[in-house]
Amino acid sequence: MPGLVKFRLADTDPNITEDSTFGTTWRDTWLFTCPSHMQVILRKGDKFSLKAYDSGDVEYVAPDAEVKIEVRDASEQKKILVYGPANYLSSDEFQDSKKVALLRIDQEIRVKPRDKIVFMTKDSTGMDSASVANSYCQLITSRIIEVEGDRL
Amino acid sequence: MIEPFVINQQSSDVTQTDTTAATMSTWMSYRVPKGEKIILRPEDEICIYAADTGAAALDAFAPVKVILKDATDTEETPLVQSIQYGSYNGEFRDRDKIIKLDIAHEIIVGEQEYIKIQIKDTTGADKDTGYFEIRCHREV
Numbered sequence: 491m492p493g494l495v496k497f498r499l500a501d502t503d504p505n506i507t508e509d510s511t512f513g514t515t516w517r518d519t520w521l522f523t524c525p526s527h528m529q530v531i532l533r534k535g536d537k538f539s540l541k542a543y544d545s546g547d548v549e550y551v552a553p554d555a556e557v558k559i560e561v562r563d564a565s566e567q568k569k570i571l572v573y574g575p576a577n578y579l580s581s582d583e584f585q586d587s588k589k590v591a592l593l594r595i596d597q598e599i600r601v602k603p604r605d606k607i608v609f610m611t612k613d614s615t616g617m618d619s620a621s622v623a624n625s626y627c628q629l630i631t632s633r634i635i636e637v638e639g640d641r642l
Numbered sequence: 643m644i645e646p647f648v649i650n651q652q653s654s655d656v657t658q659t660d661t662t663a664a665t666m667s668t669w670m671s672y673r674v675p676k677g678e679k680i681i682l683r684p685e686d687e688i689c690i691y692a693a694d695t696g697a698a699a700l701d702a703f704a705p706v707k708v709i710l711k712d713a714t715d716t717e718e719t720p721l722v723q724s725i726q727y728g729s730y731n732g733e734f735r736d737r738d739k740i741i742k743l744d745i746a747h748e749i750i751v752g753e754q755e756y757i758k759i760q761i762k763d764t765t766g767a768d769k770d771t772g773y774f775e776i777r778c779h780r781e782v
Contacts, residue, residue: 552691553651553773571645575652577773580689580734589735594646594777612652 494531497633499607501626508623512545514616516558520609520627527636530601532561536593538573539584540627544615547624550578554614557581559593559629564604572599578611584628593631644681647780649757651773658769660695666705666762670774673756680751681779682710687740688722691732692772694765702728704763708776710749711756721745721757734775 499522501508507521519542524530540557542550558574572595574581583589601607609627611617617625649672651658661667669692674680688708692700706729708722722744733739751757759774761767 553771556650556652570643571647573646574648575650576648576777577650577734577775580775583735586735588737591735594779596644596646596779 493634494632495635497530497631499530499629499631501628508619509617510619510622512616512618514612514614516610516612517617518608519611519617519622519625522607524601524603524605524607526603528603529634530607531632531634532572532593532595532599532601533632534593534595536632537590537630538581538593538628539590540578540581540609540611540625541584542578542611542613542617542625543621544613545618545621546615547621548615550611550613552577552579556612558610560608560610561599561601562606562608564606566606570599578613644779644781647680647778649680649776649778658772660769661761661763661767663766664762664764666707666760668758669761669767669769669772670759671756672758672776674751674753676753677782678753679781680757681781682721682743682745682749682751683778684743684745684747686743687777688730688743688775689734689740690727690730690759690772690774691734692727692761692763692767694763695768696765697768697771698765700727700761700763700767702726702731704761704767706730706759706761708743709758709760710751711758713752713754715756719749721749727761727763
């Protein structure tokens with residue numbers, strides 16, 4: 491696909507909003523809104539990693555902690571599950587390529603401008619804004635950047 | 643729509659039970675909700691961590707099997723043949739070590755049918771400390 495480049499989406503991306511509300515149910519821990527002039531192309535085999543700490547600064551553990559990733563449209567009415575809901579320990583590897591979690595979607599998913607990729611977590615203790623700040627995630631995927639005059 | 647899906651111990655349609663000592667009995671039972679189908683493929687992975695009811699690690703030689711049962715909970719189809727727990731051994735990350743289903747082709751698990759994990763441990767497998775994943779797809 492012409493123009494397709496590797497995209498490392500991390501929690502530090504300027505288009506990500508961090509959750510700041512404490513909760514023990516499923517939370518939108520990191521919400522990425524696709525900016526204009528770009529599409530994210532999610533594909534089978536894209537790599538995902540996450541480290542999460544609860545409000546007591548204790549790392550998430552099984553069997554209580556879970557992780558999932560959704561793609562939502564701009565209105566957040568249409569949702570597609572692209573990862574999980576998995577035990578936290580399935581997703582906490584960042585380095586060893588044999589162990590890093592992979593997306594298992596069958597077909598590529600195009601995340602268009604204003605669509606969202608949402609990294610969600612759930613834990614019996616819960617995360618607060620401080621522990622979200624200490625936690626981090628990374629999705630290694632691809633993107634296309636629109637060049638002026640071209641249409642994606 | 644078909645999407646990747648993981649059945650785990652927190653899934654709302656999962657029932658977990660302490661198994662009976664020295665008896666092959668159901669540790670986890672997942673019943674497919676109405677309106678959904680689970681799609682199982684030969685490359686799908688299953689990960690299990692289990693401890694016994696005395697809080698000790700499960701016997702490595704404890705037989706574990708994964709089966710599909712029909713909606714009446716009678717007719718049984720093996721998904722992973724009976725193997726030692728040591729083959730699972732709580733591995734959730736290393737793809738070289740994770741167990742894959744023992745099926746030759748895609749299997750559709752219809753609504754209200756069951757996927758079960760059965761264990762025979764000397765002491766009995768504990769339902770509260772164990773966790774698992776069946777990495778498959780679902781049609782909603």
